[in-house]
Amino acid sequence: MSKEALTAEKSKTLKEQQYQITGMTCAACANRIEKGLARLAGVEEANVNLALEKAVVRFNAETITANDIQQKVENLGYGVVEEKAVLAISGMTCAACATRIEKGLNKLEGVHEAAVNLALEKGTISYNPAVTGTADMIAKIKKLGYSANLQTDENEKEVLDYREQARKKQQLKFTISLLLSLPLLWAMAGHFQFTSFLYVPEAFMNPWVQLLLATPVQFIIGFQFYEGAYKALKNFSANMDVLVALGTSAAYFYSVYLTFKSLGGHGHIDGLYFETSSVLITLILLGKLFEARAKGKSSEAIKKLMGLQPKTAIVERENNEAEISLEEVVIGDIIHVKPGERIPVDGEIISGQTAVDESMLTGESIPVDKNLGDAVFGATINKQGFIKIRAGKVGKDTALAQIIKAVEAAQGSKAPIQRLADRISGIFVPIVVGIAVLTFITWYFFISPGDFAASLEKLIAVLVIACPCALGLATPTSIMAGSGRAAEFGILFKGGEHLENTHRIDTILLDKTGTITNGMPVLTDVLSVIDRNTFLAYVASAEKQSEHPLAAAIVEGSIAENIQLESAEKFEAIPGYGIKAIVKGETVLVGTRRLMELHQIDTGYHLQDMEDLEKQGKTAMLVSIANKYAGIIAVADTIKDTSKQAMKRLHELGLETVMITGDNLATARAIADQAGIDRVIAEVLPEQKAEEVKKLQQQGKKVAMVGDGINDAPALALADIGMAIGTGTDVAMEAADVTLIRGDLNSIADSILMSRKTIRNIKQNLFWAFAYNVLGIPIAAAGLLAPWLAGAAMAFSSVSVVLNALRLQKMKL
Numbered sequence: 001m002s003k004e005a006l007t008a009e010k011s012k013t014l015k016e017q018q019y020q021i022t023g024m025t026c027a028a029c030a031n032r033i034e035k036g037l038a039r040l041a042g043v044e045e046a047n048v049n050l051a052l053e054k055a056v057v058r059f060n061a062e063t064i065t066a067n068d069i070q071q072k073v074e075n076l077g078y079g080v081v082e083e084k085a086v087l088a089i090s091g092m093t094c095a096a097c098a099t100r101i102e103k104g105l106n107k108l109e110g111v112h113e114a115a116v117n118l119a120l121e122k123g124t125i126s127y128n129p130a131v132t133g134t135a136d137m138i139a140k141i142k143k144l145g146y147s148a149n150l151q152t153d154e155n156e157k158e159v160l161d162y163r164e165q166a167r168k169k170q171q172l173k174f175t176i177s178l179l180l181s182l183p184l185l186w187a188m189a190g191h192f193q194f195t196s197f198l199y200v201p202e203a204f205m206n207p208w209v210q211l212l213l214a215t216p217v218q219f220i221i222g223f224q225f226y227e228g229a230y231k232a233l234k235n236f237s238a239n240m241d242v243l244v245a246l247g248t249s250a251a252y253f254y255s256v257y258l259t260f261k262s263l264g265g266h267g268h269i270d271g272l273y274f275e276t277s278s279v280l281i282t283l284i285l286l287g288k289l290f291e292a293r294a295k296g297k298s299s300e301a302i303k304k305l306m307g308l309q310p311k312t313a314i315v316e317r318e319n320n321e322a323e324i325s326l327e328e329v330v331i332g333d334i335i336h337v338k339p340g341e342r343i344p345v346d347g348e349i350i351s352g353q354t355a356v357d358e359s360m361l362t363g364e365s366i367p368v369d370k371n372l373g374d375a376v377f378g379a380t381i382n383k384q385g386f387i388k389i390r391a392g393k394v395g396k397d398t399a400l401a402q403i404i405k406a407v408e409a410a411q412g413s414k415a416p417i418q419r420l421a422d423r424i425s426g427i428f429v430p431i432v433v434g435i436a437v438l439t440f441i442t443w444y445f446f447i448s449p450g451d452f453a454a455s456l457e458k459l460i461a462v463l464v465i466a467c468p469c470a471l472g473l474a475t476p477t478s479i480m481a482g483s484g485r486a487a488e489f490g491i492l493f494k495g496g497e498h499l500e501n502t503h504r505i506d507t508i509l510l511d512k513t514g515t516i517t518n519g520m521p522v523l524t525d526v527l528s529v530i531d532r533n534t535f536l537a538y539v540a541s542a543e544k545q546s547e548h549p550l551a552a553a554i555v556e557g558s559i560a561e562n563i564q565l566e567s568a569e570k571f572e573a574i575p576g577y578g579i580k581a582i583v584k585g586e587t588v589l590v591g592t593r594r595l596m597e598l599h600q601i602d603t604g605y606h607l608q609d610m611e612d613l614e615k616q617g618k619t620a621m622l623v624s625i626a627n628k629y630a631g632i633i634a635v636a637d638t639i640k641d642t643s644k645q646a647m648k649r650l651h652e653l654g655l656e657t658v659m660i661t662g663d664n665l666a667t668a669r670a671i672a673d674q675a676g677i678d679r680v681i682a683e684v685l686p687e688q689k690a691e692e693v694k695k696l697q698q699q700g701k702k703v704a705m706v707g708d709g710i711n712d713a714p715a716l717a718l719a720d721i722g723m724a725i726g727t728g729t730d731v732a733m734e735a736a737d738v739t740l741i742r743g744d745l746n747s748i749a750d751s752i753l754m755s756r757k758t759i760r761n762i763k764q765n766l767f768w769a770f771a772y773n774v775l776g777i778p779i780a781a782a783g784l785l786a787p788w789l790a791g792a793a794m795a796f797s798s799v800s801v802v803l804n805a806l807r808l809q810k811m812k813l
Contacts (some may be wrong), residue, residue, distance in 0.1 A: 017056075024048075026240035026472050028232065036235070077228075082129075101144055104140055177281055178282050183204045221281060222248060226245050229244075229246075242433070244280070247459075254453070284794070308342070334350070335391055339382055341382055354382050416500060435462055436462040466776065466780075483499055490744075498737040525634035537565065539623055540555050542568050543555055577591045586625055642744045659677045661680070706745070721738060
């Protein structure tokens with residue numbers, strides 16, 4: 001078997017799955033899961049995103065299953081989010097039926113556990129929502145010979161918003177920790193000279209009371225840090241939990257040692273650090289709480305898109321109308337859509353006519369008229385009439401689902417700049433532990449010889465200030481916010497790497513037809529020596545029988561001017577020349593100079609008019625009626641209204657614009673001049689477009705290719721960044737790195753601006769993340785930073801990075 005055949009065979013068995021992961025605390029956790037999964041036989045690639053708490057894994061389905069991957073994540077000490085669905089199942093007659101359905105469901109990828117109750121005729125299924133869904137389960141049950149539907153009310157009670165649950169749990173922990181730590185903080189304040197006026201109850205100064213308050217914070221509230229540290233060390237790595245556990249344990253156990261040493265003594269003891277460990281844990285929990293809230297906002301774009309999808313649909317089955325959940329709609333269903341309702345799925349109108357608001361797809365606020373046979377898309381709004389549609393695409397195949405998938409893919413993927421941060425954070429913790437130990441030794445033996453308490457304080461401060469949380473969040477939060485905001489502007493980046501690489505582009509190569517121009521010729525000029533209406537009536541009547549796009553433009557333009565068309569006789573298309581027809585008894589010729597010469601029609605000085613029109617990029621045709629010259633008619637593929645403005649914006653961004661087309665140079669140059677394009681590559685065959693991209697790249701240029709047709713796909717794939725116009729073909733969009741849904745060339749400038757601003761935001765985040773650590777560690781080592789202040793600074797660093805990334809969601813283009 002050839003190498004190409006082997007590659008093709010391998011690609012057939014490769015699958016990509018997503019897993020929502022719980023329990024990660026910093027970039028080191030993400031790295032550990034990534035490495036653990038990458039070591040599994042059959043796993044081709046694993047990317048773990050800390051901010052999204054998501055893993056995307058490409059694997060060979062013949063070697064390993066999705067459930068095996070989930071098991072590995074759990075073995076590493078983390079959780080995979082599961083949902084529960086309750087299905088009402090009919091058609092079961094005995095226990096063997098229930099067992100058969102159970103086995104069938106348990107074999108589905110993504111299903112963790114399925115339990116079927118024969119008596120209740122219900123199935124309860126725990127599953128990974130990123131891998132499978134209720135529609136797959138219902139289809140499987142039907143394939144086994146039974147019927148099933150979703151028990152919506154019960155299911156909604158079962159399904160938990162794990163992030164909201166986690167946030168509430170964290171909120172409760174923080175509240176308890178704060179209440180227990182406040183008396184310790186009050187006691188600490190009493191030690192300072194500037195707070196000597198502050199009354200501190202004697203009980204708060206008692207070491208045994210402090211021990212009583214600090215212990216629950218250390219071991220119950222702070223158990224998550226010990227658990228995380230254990231899992232990390234068990235897998236021969238280290239994360240922020242290791243630093244927190246080390247720092248707080250050092251403070252707590254040293255204080256316990258002093259407390260027991262003081263047995264028999266009276267009053268308070270100087271040098272206790274119970275407040276240090278408790279306040280540190282409280283501050284870190286506060287930081288985590290702020291971080292969780294901010295991270296929740298970073299996925300607003302996805303939530304907005306998902307919110308557009310209606311939850312139910314009215315379907316016509318066996319001449320009855322029924323309102324069913326969207327998951328139960330199948331291809332071929334007849335769906336009723338009333339005025340004002342959102343269309344549930346992609347389909348085709350089979351009854352009625354209306355106007356549909358497609359702004360969520362195209363950005364155009366003006367409703368689009370829809371008639372029988374026209375395509376409609378899920379989540380768009382039926383503005384006027386009642387319509388019936390036949391479902392063509394449902395579930396994950398709808399246009400909206402594909403958009404959501406593209407945004408999720410971009411948010412979940414890694415930009416090259418993030419890999420640097422990941423590598424640094426992976427080795428950061430062991431280095432910090434080494435610096436902390438060195439700090440302790442330096443203070444204990446050289447700066448304050450024998451002063452264990454002072455040396456310990458510096459060690460704790462170094463451990464705490466150095467937590468690399470901000471470093472792990474710096475890139476993914478910006479990618480999430482940037483790609484989500486871009487989606488709101490109708491720009492879909494296929495991955496974080498494309499969002500990053502777009503800012504490097506310096507040359508924009510644009511296909512002409514359908515990209516710069518509307519892609520449909522229109523009637524532009526009528527230069528007649530007879531009455532204009534009479535002229536158009538003859539020409540349009542003759543052209544009516546032609547299937548050529550130029551003929552269609554003439555006919556449509558004439559109808560728009562209310563010209564009455566006649567039936568043509570003896571119509572004849574003459575390839576390379578034009579057409580000949582009899583209209584109202586008169587011979588009509590429409591075509592080239594050679595056609596006129598062939599029939600000995602004297603065109604005289606009018607040929608100059610024809611040349612002038614051709615220089616303007618128009619296709620001009622000579623017309624003869626009754627064997628006499630009658631005039632010239634011209635059509636042109638006009639440039640889009642926004643093309644000129646878009647080119648101006650690209651020039652302001654410092655980009656060179658190049659148009660590539662198969663047209664002759666004169667026509668191409670005329671279009672380019674109208675749009676304001678820098679230069680033209682003309683008379684290029686479709687298969688040569690990719691070669692032109694390569695030539696530009698060989699000149700050291702970073703090229704973005706913009707196109708919409710099947711013939712653009714090779715060039716889109718070869719370019720540094722391929723941009724497909726969303727109104728174009730599926731093949732072009734598949735080959736591209738960026739899809740411009742709105743079909744407006746302004747989106748090119750928008751995508752580059754979005755990329756530049758996102759990269760600037762990432763660099764700001766990385767700078768501050770590094771600055772906190774690089775500046776904070778020596779300050780803490782020098783003894784200028786109390787441990788509780790170090791904890792506050794560390795918590796603030798993560799929150800500030802996330803908040804800075806969220807600024808992208810408010811960005812205006």
